[in-house]
Amino acid sequence: MKHDSFSNGSASATSLRYRKFTPADVSAAHVLSMALGWPYRPEDWQFSAExxxxxxxxxxxxxxxxxxxxxxGADRASLGHVIVSSAHQGRGIGRKLMEIVLEELGPRITFLHATPAGRPLYEKLGFSVCGSLEQHQGNAGKPLPVELLDGERLRTGIPADFPGLVELASRAAGLERHALLSAVLERGESVVLERDDEITGFSVLRRFGRGHVIGPVVALRSRDDARAKALIGYWLTGREGEFIRIDVPSETGLSDWLSEQGLQRVDICSKMVLNGPAHEHIDAPDPVCRLYALVSQAML
Known part of the structure; x- marks a missing residue:
């Protein structure tokens, strides 16, 4: 999309127009999300817009x-933050915004996470269900101890680690993640799991909404998902009573364990794909390296 403003195609509603988001729109977007009960801060909208x-x-x-x-990269994308003010719903505005975004993305294989309310629109636009996501959140309890695998240790991530972490995350997600993950790593705190100077996993904690969000969590697969649990438990330790959110693909099987940590499942939504067969995107992209928690529902 090369233009900053778009016609709504209706001569009877000339006051309605579509245009590119600008930094000046952060406050208005924040108002829209608050009306829906989304706990986004202006800073969260700013990061999304950037x-x-x-x-x-x-x-x-x-x-x-x-x-x-x-x-x-050249052939993948995600979309989200599709909001229409309740006073203006039923006018086709959400569909038009989706069409503008999809025109921008072209033939890319595109993913989104849909609420039950949004799913019918996305199905009409050609999206198919290829998985599900579970949102866990709450005031962290005293974390259950997680035993590290023999020879592995946790340490604080440093900038010199970032290229390797981006590569690991790209492998786990099946997506080229350099630009987005670099921004997430610079914004948050990271912890690295390693053995003999080889990184076997990492996770990121950053301020978001009512407290903090853990994500992404990326690790080589292990028995009982011990690596992923250690990378999540690290951030819960010493944070009893603090509000924490984490979004995990349903197939990871972490839901019961997260509930035991005080992070209850509060929502489940459908993962959907466009421009690619759903059955090809149900399984994790890599048999060894796994994405256990997302950056966010919109950013994957």
Whole structure:
């Protein structure tokens, strides 16, 4: 998409227009998300806007809808933050925002996570279900001890680790993650799991919403997912009572364990794909390296 403003295609609603998201729209987007009960802070919207290609629907100078997308390499993408003010729903604004985003993305294989309310629209646009995601959150309890595998240790991540962490995350997600993961690593705190100077996993904690979010969590597969649990438990230790969120693919099987840590499952949503057969995207992309928790539902 090369233009900053787009026609709504309706002569009867000339005050409605679609345009690129600008930094000045962060406050309006924050108002929209608060009305829906999303716990986003203005800083969270700012981070999304800095890493995404984004659009708004505007009427009489007021932002009434948003949509964002993220490109990963030459042929993959995700989208999210599709919001329309409740006072303006039923006018096709959400669909138009989606069409603008999808035109921007072209033939890329594109993923999103859909709420039950949003899923019918996405199905009409050609998306198919290829998995599910479980949102866990709550005030952390005293974490259960996790025993590290023989010879492995946890340490704080440093900038010199970042290229290797990005490579590991790209492998686990099946996506080229350099730009987004570099921004996440610079914004948050990271912990690395290693054996004999070889990195076997990492996780990131950053401020988000009502407290902190853990993600991504990436690790080589292990018995009982011990590596992933150690990388999550590291951030829970000493944070009893603090609000923590984590979004995990359902197939990881971490839900019961997370609940035991005080992070209850509060939502489950469908993972959907466009421009690719759903059955090809149900299984994890790599048989050895796994994505146990996402950066976010929108950013994957």
């Amino acid at each position: 890493t995404a290609i984004a659009f708004v629907a505007e009427e009489r100078g007021v932002v009434i809808g948003t949509a964002m997308c993220w490109k990963f």
